[in-house]
Amino acid sequence: MKVIAIINQKGGVAKTTTAQALAAGLTRKGLRVLSIDLDGQGNLTLLSGHDKATISAGTSDILKGKATTLDQLTISTPQGDLIPADAELAAMERELANQPAAERTKKWIAANGGSYDYILLDTPPALGILAINALMAADYVIIPTQADIFSLQGIGQLYQTIATVKQNGNPSLQIMGILATRYNGRTNLTKKITATMEDTAAQIGTRVFNTKIRECTAIKEAQTFGRNIFEYAPKSNGAIDYEQFTDEFMKDVR
Template sequence: MAHEMSGEELRRYREQRGMNQQALVGWLNERLNRRYDRAKISRWETGAERIPQIVAGALKTATEPVGIPAAAVRAAPVVFCAANQKGGVAKTTTCVNVAWLLAQSGRRVLLIDCDPQANATVHLGVDPHERELAKATLTHALKASRPMKEFMTPVCDGAFDLLPSSISLAAADRELLRQPNGTLILRAKIAQLAGLYDFVVLDCPPHLGELTVSVLNAADQLLIPTQTEMLSMMGIPQLFETIAGVRELVNPRLQILGVLPTMYSPRRLQDETVMKELRELAAAEQLRLFSPVKRAADYSKSVMAGRPGLAYNPNSAGAESFREIADSLLALAGEEMRHGA
C-alpha cells in the first residue's frame, strides 16, 4: 500500500512525540539505512520537497517498541487575526488589546507581528532593530528549523508573548512566492505551538499580499476592523473574495468573527452614514457587527508607554468593544474544548 504524508503532518507527528529534527533523523537513518540530515527534514516539513513513501510508511507503521514514542495529546491554539487591506483602521490596536484581555483571563497568549512596519512590536515596547540584530523576528522564525518558541519575547511584564517583526519581513512577500507552498509556512510553524498557547493573535500588514494570505491560511477566526469612512469600507468586498478563495482551496475552517467599526465619532455625519452601511452589510452577510470603537487619545499615549491601551487605562473608549471580541473568542475556545472532549 502506498503511504502519503504532507509536510504539516510530518511536523505535527514529530512534535506530538516530543522529537526534534535531529532525533527524527537518527531514527530514520538507523531504521532505513539512509543518510538524511536536518536540512532534508526541514525541506520535507515546509513542503519544499515531497516526503518519500518509504519514510511516510516507516513513520505510519512505527510503534513504541521500535523507538518512536506515542503521541501526546496537545490542544491546538485558537488562531485569531485582524485584516483589512486599508491601513489606519486600528488593526494593531485591536490585536494588542484583545491579546491583553485574553491574557488577563488567564489564557496563554502569543501575538505574532506579521507586518513589516512592526507596529505591534513598537506598541509593546520592543525595539525591532534590536530583535533584527538578535535574529529573533518572524522573518528568522519562518526560515529557521529551530522551534518557534525560541523566537518569542515576553511583554507586559510577562502577561503574554510576542513574536516581533522588523523591516526585513518586507522581502517575505517575494520569497514566499518563490517557494513551493510558501504561504503555508506560517501555518506549519504555528502548528508547532500546540499545547504551548491557548490563543495566537496575528496582526496583518495593510494589503492583500502573500503575507496576509499566509495569515488567512493559518487563522481560525478573522475580524475585519474598518474605520467609519467610505475608503475604509471599499476594501471589504475584495477581502471577502480572498477569504472565499482561502476557504475553498486551503483553509475551510476560516470563519469571520465579525466587523469592528473604529475611530467612530457620532457627531460626524459621514460616520453615521458609514455605520448605517455597515449595519446593512453585516445583515446581508450574516455577520456580527461589534460595538464601534470611538476615537480616544489613550491609545496614542499607550504606545509611548509600550503597553496596550487597556493596560494603560482599562476604561478607555472602545474597551467594551474589545471585551466583546475577547469574550467571543473565549466562548469559541470553550466550544472547541467541549467538542474535542
C-alpha cells in the same frame, strides 16, 4: 487553541491596536496568548518596546520554513508572548511572492502553538503572501474598519481573498465579524455609515460586532508610552470598549 487573523488591507484601520488590546484583554482573564507580528512595518513589535531592526530571530524565520522553537522566537510582554517582526521580515513579501510559502505559518503553529489558548496574527495593509499566511493559519478572521466609505470599499476584495483561501486549504475559516474602530457614534454621518457597514457585513455572511471602539486619545498616548491601554488608562473609553470587545469575542469563539 484558536488562531485569529486580524486583517484588512486598508491601512490605518486599527488592526495593530486591536491585536494588542485583544491580547491584553485575554491575558488579563488568565488566558495564554501568543501574538505573531506578520507585518514588515513591525508596529505590534514596536508597541511592546522592541525595534525590528535590532531583532535577529522573529517572524521571518517562520516564513522561511526554518525549524525553530518557541523559545528561540518569543518575547514575553505584559499582553502575553510575542513573536516579533525582525529585520528581514519586510523583504519577505517580495522574496516569497513566487514560492509555495502560503502554509508555513499554519505548519509552524501546528508544531509549536499547542500550549496557547489564543494565537493572534497582526497583518500588513496588503493582501500579499503574509496576509495569505495568516488566513491559511486562522480559524477566525476579525476585520477592523473605520466608519468611512474608503475603509468599507476594500472589504469585497478581502472577501474574495478569504473565499479563495477557503477553497485552497482552509475550508473551515470563518469571518467572525467587522469591528468598528475610531468610532464617533454621535454624528449623522457615522449613523449612515454604520448602516452601510451592516449591509456590507450581511453581504459577506458576517455581522458587525455590537461593541464599537470609540475614538480615544488615551489609546494613542498609551502607544506612545509603550503601555497597553489597560495598564495606561484602565478607566478610559478605549479600555472599556476593548474589555467589552474581549468579552464579545470570547462568547463568539465558542
